[in-house]
Amino acid sequence: MARSSTAQTERGPFMTWTIRLLKIGMVAGLLGLMVIGIFVAIARGEIDSFEDLKASPNGQMIRVRAADGTVIQSLGPSFGRWLRIDELPSEMKDAMVAVEDRRYYMHPGVDPIGITRSFYVRSVEGRWTQGGSTITQQLARNIYLNNNKEFGRKMREIILALAMETKFSKDQILELYLNKVYFGGGAYGVDAASRKFFDHGAENLTLAEAAIIAGLVKAPSRYSPTADAKAALGRAGVVVAVMQDAGMISAAEAASVKPAQVKMAPEPPQDSVRYFTDWALPQLDGLIDETEKPIDVWTTLDLKMQRAATAAIAANVPRGAQGALVAIDRDGAVKAMVGGTDYVTSNYNRAVTAVRQPGSAWKLFVYLTALEAGYRPEDKVVDEPVDIEGWQPRNSGGNYAGEITLRTAFAYSKNTVAAQIGQEVGTSSIANMARRFGITTPVNTQPSMVLGTSETRVIDMTRAFAAVAANGRSITPFGISKVTTIDGEVIYSAKPQKSIQLVEDWVAGGMIDLMQTAVATGTGRAANIGRPVAGKTGTTSSNKDGWFLGFSSGLTTGVWMGRDNARAVGGLEGGRAPAQAWAAFMRVAVAGRPVEQFATDVTFPERLEDEEDALLDGEELLVDENGNPIIMQPGTGEGIMPEEIPTEPLDQEFIDRALGRRPSPPQTEAVDPFME
Numbered sequence: 001m002a003r004s005s006t007a008q009t010e011r012g013p014f015m016t017w018t019i020r021l022l023k024i025g026m027v028a029g030l031l032g033l034m035v036i037g038i039f040v041a042i043a044r045g046e047i048d049s050f051e052d053l054k055a056s057p058n059g060q061m062i063r064v065r066a067a068d069g070t071v072i073q074s075l076g077p078s079f080g081r082w083l084r085i086d087e088l089p090s091e092m093k094d095a096m097v098a099v100e101d102r103r104y105y106m107h108p109g110v111d112p113i114g115i116t117r118s119f120y121v122r123s124v125e126g127r128w129t130q131g132g133s134t135i136t137q138q139l140a141r142n143i144y145l146n147n148n149k150e151f152g153r154k155m156r157e158i159i160l161a162l163a164m165e166t167k168f169s170k171d172q173i174l175e176l177y178l179n180k181v182y183f184g185g186g187a188y189g190v191d192a193a194s195r196k197f198f199d200h201g202a203e204n205l206t207l208a209e210a211a212i213i214a215g216l217v218k219a220p221s222r223y224s225p226t227a228d229a230k231a232a233l234g235r236a237g238v239v240v241a242v243m244q245d246a247g248m249i250s251a252a253e254a255a256s257v258k259p260a261q262v263k264m265a266p267e268p269p270q271d272s273v274r275y276f277t278d279w280a281l282p283q284l285d286g287l288i289d290e291t292e293k294p295i296d297v298w299t300t301l302d303l304k305m306q307r308a309a310t311a312a313i314a315a316n317v318p319r320g321a322q323g324a325l326v327a328i329d330r331d332g333a334v335k336a337m338v339g340g341t342d343y344v345t346s347n348y349n350r351a352v353t354a355v356r357q358p359g360s361a362w363k364l365f366v367y368l369t370a371l372e373a374g375y376r377p378e379d380k381v382v383d384e385p386v387d388i389e390g391w392q393p394r395n396s397g398g399n400y401a402g403e404i405t406l407r408t409a410f411a412y413s414k415n416t417v418a419a420q421i422g423q424e425v426g427t428s429s430i431a432n433m434a435r436r437f438g439i440t441t442p443v444n445t446q447p448s449m450v451l452g453t454s455e456t457r458v459i460d461m462t463r464a465f466a467a468v469a470a471n472g473r474s475i476t477p478f479g480i481s482k483v484t485t486i487d488g489e490v491i492y493s494a495k496p497q498k499s500i501q502l503v504e505d506w507v508a509g510g511m512i513d514l515m516q517t518a519v520a521t522g523t524g525r526a527a528n529i530g531r532p533v534a535g536k537t538g539t540t541s542s543n544k545d546g547w548f549l550g551f552s553s554g555l556t557t558g559v560w561m562g563r564d565n566a567r568a569v570g571g572l573e574g575g576r577a578p579a580q581a582w583a584a585f586m587r588v589a590v591a592g593r594p595v596e597q598f599a600t601d602v603t604f605p606e607r608l609e610d611e612e613d614a615l616l617d618g619e620e621l622l623v624d625e626n627g628n629p630i631i632m633q634p635g636t637g638e639g640i641m642p643e644e645i646p647t648e649p650l651d652q653e654f655i656d657r658a659l660g661r662r663p664s665p666p667q668t669e670a671v672d673p674f675m676e
Contacts (some may be wrong), residue, residue, distance in 0.1 A: 011379070047163055050172055053143065054082060054179070061294040064277050066301045067335075067481070070271050075281070080193045083176040083202055091207045092190055094248040096178060096213035098135045098240045101135040102246050104149035104174070109165035110158050135449040136161040139177045159628045183213060184220030184322035185229075207249070208259045217587070225264055272310045275339030275349050276301050280479030287492045295491070298482045300333035305623050307589035309336040313559075316581035317341055321569045324350040324582065326462045327589060330554040331546045332476045332497055348564070354453040355441050357568060359574065360413045360523075361538030361547040362510070363453030364464060365434045366421055367410055371510045372433075372503055373425045377407040377603055383414045383423075388447045392417045396539075410514040412521030413449055413537065421672040436502050437464035438474070452538060455543050461549055462558030468515075469534070469551040471599065472508035474499040476635070509602030515550065516598055524548060524580035529587050537574030544568055548578040553593040557582055 009272060020484060062075040085093075097104045103111055114321050116232040133141070140160035182195035193213050196201040205213070215235035216223050225232040236259040244254040265340055280299055288295075309325045317323035327336040339349030348354070367375075383401040386393065393415040400416065401408070429449065431443040439461075441452045444460050459477060466475040476497050483492040515534035518524045523537045535550020559578040563569055571577075582638035 008453055009358075017183055047160070047167055050168060050176070051143065053176055061486075062281075062297060063295070064216050064281065064297045064299060066273075066299060066303045067281055068231060068303060068307075069298070070303060072299075072303075073277050081201065082179050082192075083191055083360045085171045085177075087203055088175070088178055088190065089203065089205050089210065091210040092178065092202065092205050092213065095239055095243060096217070097135070097174075098243040098246045099214050100138070100217060100344045104135050107134060107172055109161035109163075111136060114376070116578065129210060130327070133157070134161060135177050136164055136173055139173060139180070140164060141184070142180060148439070155575065171289060181217055183216045184218055184224040195265075197265055198262070206237065206262075207240075207253070208257045208262050210242075211239040211257065212242060212259055212262060229264075248647065249389075272338045272340075272343055273301065273303075273306060273345065274343045275351060276306070276334070276479065277336040278339075278347065278349060279337065279352050280334075283478070283480055284483070288522055290485075290491055291484075294486045294528075295483045296486060297480060298484070299479050300481050301479070302335040302589075303339075305336040305585075305589045306338075308585050309338045309586070312581040313338050314341060314586035315584065316577045317561050318390060318569050318577055319573065321561050321563050322346075322350055323559070324354070324458045325559050325581070325585065326351045326459050326477075327463055327555055328466045328475065328477050329559040330466070330475075332466075332478050333481070334477050334479045335555065336557075336585070341475065350560065350564075351458045353457070354560075354564075355457055356545050357540045358451060358452040358461055358547055359456070359538035359540040359545060360415070360418075360454055361461060361536050361549055361574065362434075362454070363410065363413065363418050363450070363455075364468070364515075364536055364549075365430050365437065365439075365452045367406075367514055368437075368468075368503060369425045369433045370406070370421045371431045371507045373429070375406055375421070376548075377405065377510055377513050379406045380404070381409050381417050383409060383416055386416050386419050388419060388423060390418075391447050393448070393451060407514055411517040411520075413518075413523050418450045421449060433503075436462070437467050441462065452540065458558050458560045461547070463550060464555055465535075465549045465558065466556035467502055468508050468511050469554070469556050470499070470508075471505045472501055472503040474502055505599075506602040506604055509598075509600050510604070512598045513600040516600065523575040524579055526575055527583045527586075529583050531588070531590070532598055533586075534598060535579075535580060539572070539574045540566040542608070543570065543572040544618050546572040546574045546576070546578045548574050548582045550582065552586060553590040553596050555586070555590055557586060557592070559585075 020021030025419040036641070063071050064073040064075065066072050072576050135657050137157050137160075141157050145157055145162055146675075150219040162324075168176075169467040179191070180191040181190075182188055183190070185193075185196050187196045190202040190213060193216065194200060194205055194209065197212070198205075198209055202213075212225060212232055212235075215232065216237065218235070223232045223235045239259045240249070240254050240259075243249045244251060253270060256265065276299070279302075281297070284297065305327060309327065313323035313325055324336065324340065325338040326334065337349075337351050338487070339351045339353075340346050380403055382403050383395070385400065395415050396413065401412075401414070402416075404414070406417075407416075427447060427449050431445050434443050439454075439456050441454065441456045441460070443449065446453070463475055463477055466477075467473060476499075478497075480492070480495060481494050482490055486489050512534045515536055515586065516532065518537070519527050519533045519535050524533075526533050527533055527535050527548060530553065531552055533550055533552045535548060538549070539545070545560065546569070547558070547560050549556075551557070559582045561569070561572060561578050561581070
């Protein structure tokens, strides 16, 4: 009896606390439900009406237009016809419910079983691999939230889903979901997806087609039929199996579904225009803040020139090689761009991304530096073998002409003369000149740099030649002329560019004189088009790269050819295929432009003093491994780069002081997206 009384005494407090905890839990649970109910009621009042949600957009649509207004690319969401729930095929509704939310018609917007399973898998695998989101939660997230995996966002999603279930019927929620969910490829809603992938409306979807579309929601880019047909078909098979397991279709029906036999709509042809749009569109981020309203992006692309550029590269590029072309107008507008022989095969843009050795085209900077240092086109130079610290450059063909003029040396691209000039004016000065004219890639200062051993980009080289054509003033390439809403409201318009004088007009005039001779009688003869042309060829060792860059009638064009793996291309020389492609393009591109004579009749000033004497007392002009200037302070042995001496592009006052020129009038430097 005593032992029994003691046991009851011990159990009494335990049972008492258990009952108390249960009561506290029930009260807390009721309070939690009341709080959730309050939040749901508040959210319900803030949710848009069904009709408003039907009319709301799902993202920003972007139409890209050429200079003449022709739409050349559409980006962002595409919308098909809004289909009522009774217009949607049962196959489509069943497939979506089966694969995304099997208990859709049984839960109140949140599926406790799905959430529990998701947390269980998370505890076992240590990461989130299964989502517990219902169709209603996905709809709430797509309309009102984002995809950030945060606890607070998840709670808001749950509240909104519960609120939606109290405001809309299951059919209304499913109708909204199927008409607004993203299926990849810019398609929002089942009708847009059906038209994109199968070329017909969603009301006529077959079971196999519905399975393909339903499978896209999990990962639109990964399972897109146009991106990975095998993955899309495999995912469709999973959807069919899930539908059978859920009892929505029989085993016989499942066996009869053949996703691989579905006829897919052909992809719109992709041509070289995409090289241009891939380059131009990222510039939008720095031009406009509008990220929701549909917009029209008006570009500088001239479709006639673009077709001519594509044809010129295709017709002249050596077999097995690639080609690139950039054409820049006198105001910096990019009128044509080709980044390769076939965008579908390779969307790598060799016009703006690839870095290749320019060969003798680099002599533009060598001779600009020489002219600025006091050389004149008629000055005598000697074409003879040279040896510079063991480096012995040779001319093409191994011939030496003896005493010739500077003009002749440039016209026939004499390597020995360029090497001698480099030794006299300094490779650091040539590197600085390249930087001035917009070369953004590293520039070495070894003696061989005069022959174009530093890699650069086609668009940068073309830009440099365009600056010479502009009488020595800087040019900044751009591809977007204006941006408007679809109602025509202008939200961005390109303004005339501010430019700086990179070299004196007499330096640019002398350079144009040399380049005009190179085309008239020298290595660039294949670029003659029946009107004044100035340009320069470029060929690297073993014919790995071929270049021609030049201008006529206000249009500057650069052409490059070679292999992506930098292997030799038999017979590839700048004066052959690249110059021929340049001429084929330019004949079309400038056909409607007036013939313009070059301003080569310039007055050269008296000889400039030596560069060393032009420095301030006690200073020594050096450059680093990338060709950037360093001022060595006397007696310290250390280089400093003061903040007031920018390196890219070089400050004009510093250039004038270092090279002993008279100061130029103050200039306002334009913002330049191409400078690093």
